[in-house]
Amino acid sequence: MKFKVPIFDVKNLNFIVRGQTILQDISFKIFEGEYIAIIGPNGGGKTTLIRMLLGLQQPTSGEIKIFGKKLKEFKEWYKIGYVPQRATLVDENFPATVEDIVKMGRIAKRGILAGISKEDKEMVEDAMIKMDILNLRDKMVGTLSGGQRQRVMIARALASCPKILILDEPNTGVDMVSQQRFYTLLAKLNKEENITILFITHDIGVIADDIGRLFTINQKATICNDPKKMLSCEEVSDLYGIDAHALHHHKHEH
């Protein structure tokens, strides 16, 4: 594993806005085949970190490499499937069937100006089968339930045959049963298709058995290589809802 080029290689990332430190000195590597969960309190900087990994936001300082390349030089975006936070809250009026959305995933792979090939059609079909939404293909996304939308969004990301799926809490409006089913699907993608997964979630207890590493992000990053141990330790439960300074303070007292 050490000789492999990491998918993400982040070094000393800092993000400061108007004197306020949002992310501080964050470094990590993510390798192919990993399943990583990111947790942290609201406003802890999880979304900001992900957006920086994808070049949607500029860090104040630090270096991000993606498949060994600097963000600016990286061209193979089809290798990355990104589902943003609140992706399930689609505009009800947007004129899109489920298939329209999943097809978007092929644009990255196909390149500009190319027509739709047989492979495109197969991969779109394949992604819908994997996410179990083939029967919904002609439905308008605006009419779907939260859980169904969630699967459509993942199918869109999967259609480009990505190496890594980056999911930012795509859970808004999804009930418990659908959620459970969704986690099973993610684990399956990771194990059977060797798709790397970077998953921001609050449901850490439920997926603890699936994940390989756990990142907690609250301004600073704590990386835990054995998530089962991490869960039992005070730090994680404390981190939830308590800001980093309080945590720090608490530690110093002992």
Added chain:
Amino acid sequence: MFEMFEYDFMQRAFVAGLFIAVLASISGNFVVLRRYSLMSETLAHSALVGVAVGLVAGYNPLWVAVGVAIASAWLIEYLRSAFSLYSDAILAIILSGSLAIAVIIVSLGGAFNNSLFSYLFGSILSVTNEDVMTIVTVGSLSLLFLLLFSKELYFIAYDEEVAKTSGIKVKFLNFLLVTVVAVIIALSIRVVGSLLIGALMVIPTVAALQYRVGFRSTMLISLFFALFSVIFGMSLSYYYSLPSGATIVLSIIVIFIISLIVNKK
């Protein structure tokens, strides 16, 4: 009914009108979905500055309008990125500012007459051969762009950031889109008029959206509505000697109202 086609001016008006219906409705899909509706209205007023300059200085108003509309589109895009907080205020300022400038130029130049009226509300009588040539050639190029990049533009309209992380050149395509929209608007003011073209761009799509169907079907429905309202509106304009822009826009509004009622939940 078809005797109107015996007149050359009517043939010209129909060629121009149908072309504009295609251009306005196809581009209108992206304009509406990207929440650029007010932008099209603003560009139409900017185009009027070009018309005023053309009328007063004796150049072809259509070409000057195309130039000024493009310049205005770029200015808007620049100001939007520089002052992102006030993007609708920027549109409102440029809209009224353009109208004020146009009126002043026309007043100073003494061209406040029928000719200007026809650019405000459209006129089937005034379409020249040169206009038809301009609309067909420049319009074809615009249409080609829209069709070539329709999937990318659709993706951007759906989610700009996800499109960006899929390797789509969002900035570049946005820039091209507003340029093409500016061109289409400037081309349309002959037939539809600058005060009314915004409606022909926006309403067919909004009417088509009522049917709640996929991307391709929505586009086809809006195209059909635009073609129908242009044909119907220009016929009305011919038989009752009314400004064509007004009859076209009222036709499309009737279609919109019917679409609303038919699809009421």
